[in-house]
């Protein structure tokens with residue numbers, strides 16, 4: 115499954131208690147499709163953390179994620195600390211674990227413009243290392 119395969123799918127706000135829960139093995143198979151996302155030990159959620167360029171970029175990112183989440187009817191937990199440290203957590207609340215739709219939404223969040231992406235973080239770290 116590629117990120118584009120995931121992005122071609124949609125939850126359509128249909129997540130409920132009948133939504134299939136992914137096994138640990140299925141989670142491990144899907145993770146490579148969403149680079150920079152990591153599963154917790156129990157494989158009940160996936161998270162991605164990065165440093166936004168500044169506070170405004172972090173809030174702008176949240177607004178973009180809001181649009182994705184509303185379109186999908188599937189909502190992540192969003193954390194903003196230290197003015198630009200962003201963490202996004204995804205799980206399917208209805209089943210207390212991960213479903214395919216968490217990966218669909220993660221792939222769609224990854225398509226949000228790059229100023230807010232880990233690419234910026236990597237460049238930022240490289241600059242700090244070089245200085």
Ligand SMILES: C[C@H](O)[C@H](O)[C@H]1CNC2=NC(N)=NC(=O)C2=N1
Pocket residue numbers: 127128129130187188189190204205206207208209
């Ligand atoms: C009816 C509605 O679509 C559901 O309550 C949705 C809303 N957003 C949701 N978001 C997440 N992450 N998990 C859910 O189970 C969920 N359920």
